[in-house]
Amino acid sequence: MADQWQSSMDHAVAIARRAGEVVREALLDDRAVMTKSSSVDLVTQTDQKVEQLIIQSVKEKFPTHRFIGEESVAAGESCVLTDCPTWIIDPIDGTTNFVHAFPFVAVSIGFSVNKQVEFGVVYSCLEDKMFTARRGKGAFCNGQPLEVSEQKDIQQSIVATEFGSSRAPEAVDRIFCSLKNVLSIPVHGLRGAGTAAINMCLVASGCVEAYYEIGIHVWDVAAGSLIVCEAGGVLMDVEGNGPDANTSCLPARCVSDGCLCAGGEVDLMSRRIIAANSRTIAERLVREIAPFRPPRDDAPPPN
Amino acid sequence: MANWTDCLNFGISIAKQASEVVLSAFQQHKEVKLKSSPADLVTETDQRVEKILISAIRNRYPQHRFIGEESVAAGERLELTDSPTWIIDPIDGTVNFVHRFPFVAISIAFTFNKQIQFGIVYSCVEDKLFYAQRGGGAFLNGEPLYVSGQQDISRCVVVTEIGAERDDVALSTTTSNICRLLKLPVHGVRALGTAAVDMCQVATGGADAYYHIGMHCWDIAASAIIVQEAGGVVMDTDGSEFDMMSRRVIAASSATVADRIAQVIQAFPCCRDDEDNCRCGATGVN
Numbered sequence: 001m002a003d004q005w006q007s008s009m010d011h012a013v014a015i016a017r018r019a020g021e022v023v024r025e026a027l028l029d030d031r032a033v034m035t036k037s038s039s040v041d042l043v044t045q046t047d048q049k050v051e052q053l054i055i056q057s058v059k060e061k062f063p064t065h066r067f068i069g070e071e072s073v074a075a076g077e078s079c080v081l082t083d084c085p086t087w088i089i090d091p092i093d094g095t096t097n098f099v100h101a102f103p104f105v106a107v108s109i110g111f112s113v114n115k116q117v118e119f120g121v122v123y124s125c126l127e128d129k130m131f132t133a134r135r136g137k138g139a140f141c142n143g144q145p146l147e148v149s150e151q152k153d154i155q156q157s158i159v160a161t162e163f164g165s166s167r168a169p170e171a172v173d174r175i176f177c178s179l180k181n182v183l184s185i186p187v188h189g190l191r192g193a194g195t196a197a198i199n200m201c202l203v204a205s206g207c208v209e210a211y212y213e214i215g216i217h218v219w220d221v222a223a224g225s226l227i228v229c230e231a232g233g234v235l236m237d238v239e240g241n242g243p244d245a246n247t248s249c250l251p252a253r254c255v256s257d258g259c260l261c262a263g264g265e266v267d268l269m270s271r272r273i274i275a276a277n278s279r280t281i282a283e284r285l286v287r288e289i290a291p292f293r294p295p296r297d298d299a300p301p302p303n
Numbered sequence: 304m305a306n307w308t309d310c311l312n313f314g315i316s317i318a319k320q321a322s323e324v325v326l327s328a329f330q331q332h333k334e335v336k337l338k339s340s341p342a343d344l345v346t347e348t349d350q351r352v353e354k355i356l357i358s359a360i361r362n363r364y365p366q367h368r369f370i371g372e373e374s375v376a377a378g379e380r381l382e383l384t385d386s387p388t389w390i391i392d393p394i395d396g397t398v399n400f401v402h403r404f405p406f407v408a409i410s411i412a413f414t415f416n417k418q419i420q421f422g423i424v425y426s427c428v429e430d431k432l433f434y435a436q437r438g439g440g441a442f443l444n445g446e447p448l449y450v451s452g453q454q455d456i457s458r459c460v461v462v463t464e465i466g467a468e469r470d471d472v473a474l475s476t477t478t479s480n481i482c483r484l485l486k487l488p489v490h491g492v493r494a495l496g497t498a499a500v501d502m503c504q505v506a507t508g509g510a511d512a513y514y515h516i517g518m519h520c521w522d523i524a525a526s527a528i529i530v531q532e533a534g535g536v537v538m539d540t541d542g543s544e545f546d547m548m549s550r551r552v553i554a555a556s557s558a559t560v561a562d563r564i565a566q567v568i569q570a571f572p573c574c575r576d577d578e579d580n581c582r583c584g585a586t587g588v589n
Binding site: 039158183184194205207 | 340399402460469471474478486491493494495496508511
């Protein structure tokens with residue numbers, strides 16, 4: 001049976017690649033920087049240009065589809081997910097890296113229908129690595145299948161995380177409490193490439209056993225969530241499958257041959273995530289993370 | 304005055320040859336041993352690559368001396384003399400190597416009269432060859448490198464490593480350093496898992512500073528001269544002159560940024576690489 005979303009996915013890959021070219025060209029120019037929610041929450045004209053490029057191209061081909069784009073939301077558009085086919089776009093994940101030419105920058109496109117992610121595309125444009133996943137059909141990097149690591153011992157694990165763009169003292173203190181707890185387990189090491197989407201692809205690739213972060217947005221993780229799941233990994237809230245897991249959420253379970261494969265429920269609007277190779281590792285991390293709750297992505301804007 | 308260009312070219316060629324051993328082992332399962340902590344790993348490939356490098360150099364330059372990570376771990380004396388000396392980390396990023404996290408470097412520095420004359424860092428999975436010779440500039444795959452020149456700490460991306468220590472004093476100091484820097488604020492903090500490759504990001508301008516406490520001379524000697532030749536500065540974490548045996552370093556795009564970082568971070572106690580009774584010679588960076 002033909003896959004009704006195949007042409008959308010093919011378009012996502014093509015437009016992500018084109019967007020990556022725009023990013024690479026822009027790196028040769030001056031990258032004038034503006035700030036958003038804090039002095040370290042950066043945005044550039046390239047972020048805005050790339051998001052427009054993607055949205056315009058999709059509108060031409062798929063006029064009924066909807067969008068949640070980082071820069072559109074920053075400009076006032078809604079961030080509420082409906083059942084409609086919806087493109088969830090981060091035009092440049094790793095804007096700070098882009099500004100500095102630190103070599104990890106990704107275009108991230110997640111596609112949801114009935115609030116379920118159907119495909120995810122993450123193009124790490126400076127490495128020329130195209131990560132893709134179609135629900136039920138596995139995850140790939142440049143055409144090679146991806147599989148999470150088999151490591152079940154947290155003490156032999158590498159964990160990826162980021163410190164985020166909030167500099168609010170309460171958030172920073174909690175982040176560092178978690179960091180120290182995780183390191184003290186002990187783990188083999190901690191890594192941070194500077195982009196959630198790429199960190200999640202590292203989990204899917206088997207190079208790290210887990211990634212966790214509080215403060216990300218739905219557009220940072222929608223695509224990566226399916227890539228992790230389709231590579232055999234799991235998703236979990238930082239407090240485990242806690243009370244929020246059942247509320248108006250975007251479940252990212254993958255279903256293969258009719259069987260529910262190992263994947264937790266996570267609310268991609270909650271701004272918190274653990275992506276891991278296994279439930280064992282994810283649950284072990286839950287014990288060490290000091291949680292806090294940033295405002296949800298789909299919360300009504302403050303007046 | 305001696306010209307070390309022949310040695311540099313020879314160093315580059317053996318780094319590339321040795322990388323074939325690293326890359327062919329990269330995808331395989333590795334037998335891992337622990338050194339000083341549960342996060343301080345060594346594999347048979349580390350040891351094999353170091354032997355290959357030393358043997359090739361000895362064959363060509365029989366009078367030269369060596370400081371190699373795995374040789375020191377095996378009990379060789381770590382002493383820097385005025386003699387031409389090759390300072391070798393056969394795999395910087397052994398934890399990465401074990402996990403197939405794709406940042407793994409062969410690091411080779413060369414000193415004469417205790418001064419670093421050239422440095423080579425070959426990030427083999429990425430196929431990125433960083434190198435610099437004193438007075439000759441710094442290069443990545445033949446293209447010249449320049450630091451960012453950033454003077455404003457609040458616009459900096461800082462790279463660092465947590466290191467292999469897992470005792471409470473080291474972890475508390477390490478995490479609180481990062482926390483204080485983040486609150487300055489800085490634009491961001493990154494970690495790739497290898498001191499050598501981290502420091503080379505400063506030389507490319509992709510990061511504005513790197514600092515570390517607890518690494519070893521073989522982790523940073525090569526990248527120190529690469530940063531300097533790219534226009535950057537290298538100093539001790541207390542702001543004093545860089546001392547590659549001290550196990551502390553700040554490498555930055557400018558003295559202003561380096562000084563600012565020195566004001567903020569604290570060091571935990573760490574015996575020097577050249578202290579006789581320091582079995583920290585068996586301790587490594589991830």
